[in-house]
Amino acid sequence: MTNIIDYIIYYSGYRLSRFFLPAIVLACPGFFPQLILDINCLPPVYQLTWGRCPVQVSASKLKNLLKYDIIFKITEAKMRFKRSAVMVICSLMFLLLFSPPFNLSQTGAPRVVFKELERDFGRIKQGETVSYEFIFKNEGTAPLKVSRVATSCGCAAALVSQKEIAPGKEGRLKVSFDSRGYSGQVVKYIYFDSNDPKQPQVELTIKAEVETGPAAKLELDRYNLDLGITLEGEEASAKLLVRNTGQLELRIETENPEFSFLAKNKPVTFPYRLPAGQAAEFEIKLPGRTGRTGLLRDYILLKSNDPVRPTVSIFISRYVVTREELKQLFEKYQQVLDIKTP
Numbered sequence: 001m002t003n004i005i006d007y008i009i010y011y012s013g014y015r016l017s018r019f020f021l022p023a024i025v026l027a028c029p030g031f032f033p034q035l036i037l038d039i040n041c042l043p044p045v046y047q048l049t050w051g052r053c054p055v056q057v058s059a060s061k062l063k064n065l066l067k068y069d070i071i072f073k074i075t076e077a078k079m080r081f082k083r084s085a086v087m088v089i090c091s092l093m094f095l096l097l098f099s100p101p102f103n104l105s106q107t108g109a110p111r112v113v114f115k116e117l118e119r120d121f122g123r124i125k126q127g128e129t130v131s132y133e134f135i136f137k138n139e140g141t142a143p144l145k146v147s148r149v150a151t152s153c154g155c156a157a158a159l160v161s162q163k164e165i166a167p168g169k170e171g172r173l174k175v176s177f178d179s180r181g182y183s184g185q186v187v188k189y190i191y192f193d194s195n196d197p198k199q200p201q202v203e204l205t206i207k208a209e210v211e212t213g214p215a216a217k218l219e220l221d222r223y224n225l226d227l228g229i230t231l232e233g234e235e236a237s238a239k240l241l242v243r244n245t246g247q248l249e250l251r252i253e254t255e256n257p258e259f260s261f262l263a264k265n266k267p268v269t270f271p272y273r274l275p276a277g278q279a280a281e282f283e284i285k286l287p288g289r290t291g292r293t294g295l296l297r298d299y300i301l302l303k304s305n306d307p308v309r310p311t312v313s314i315f316i317s318r319y320v321v322t323r324e325e326l327k328q329l330f331e332k333y334q335q336v337l338d339i340k341t342p
Helices: 002-027 031-040 059-098 323-332
Strands: 045-050 053-058 112-114 118-125 129-138 144-151 155-159 170-178 184-194 201-211 218-220 224-231 236-244 250-254 260-263 272-274 279-286 294-304 311-321
Touching (some): 112 201, 118 129, 129 201, 144 155, 155 184, 170 184, 170 201, 218 311, 224 236, 224 323, 236 311, 272 279, 279 311, 311 323
Parallel strands (some): 118 201, 224 311
Antiparallel strands (some): 045 053, 112 129, 129 170, 155 170, 184 201, 218 236, 236 279, 260 279, 294 311
């Protein structure tokens, strides 16, 4: 009976210490000397109840069991704490050795703020080049890195400052616009890319009203000439209407010696001079070629003193077939086209 009671007392103490003593050791280490002192003050005989039968247990045995259990649990809690500390230190060392490099001092994110997003140059003369510097600031808490600066046609942009801007510092972006070849209202765009997470791309705008004085102006009735089906080796031709809608005389030149130009059935001598407000019809003749069939594409470059469009491209396309292919096409579509042969 005594062994059973001892086991019950020890098991109860073990369950109690198993769940609560490790936490008390870490939180209140000064609690245990007082606890052991209180155990020493137990009465000589400790009254327990086993079922309905009262049982007396000597205080010395109860004291020894509780002392042993408490001291054992204190030691066990300390060992667990040491093992946990070692595991934490090993985990931190593993992260420092094998994780990607990082800087604990750099937290937060960059934030780019431009003082202005648009610049209007107003009225400028044609041929004039204007420039402007956009100022931006990094109002974030991490370095701002500029990855790309792109522009639309007709203007150039360059980063004057460094590509990496520290928090609180400013940067500069210089934009230049060459007005040669432009007239009237002109709008161009600049695209600023960075590592700002909320605004990875900023669009900047420049505007100008390009003024032109008296000048020649070239206009064509079409820029693509489709000659349809042509026979291999035979010459092909197409007509093109040219107008001068400017205030000065238009001078036209071309650098395509294989093509011939006719005006009023006479060969054209270049440079061809066309008075202001006048028009001329050109007949363009393409030489016949052998050995080349199928879809053929050519182009002609016309150069003039038009300041807005000094060079104009004219594209010519045709489908060249052999005599045998033309005969087969004729026989195939003779009835469809209702062509009667004598």
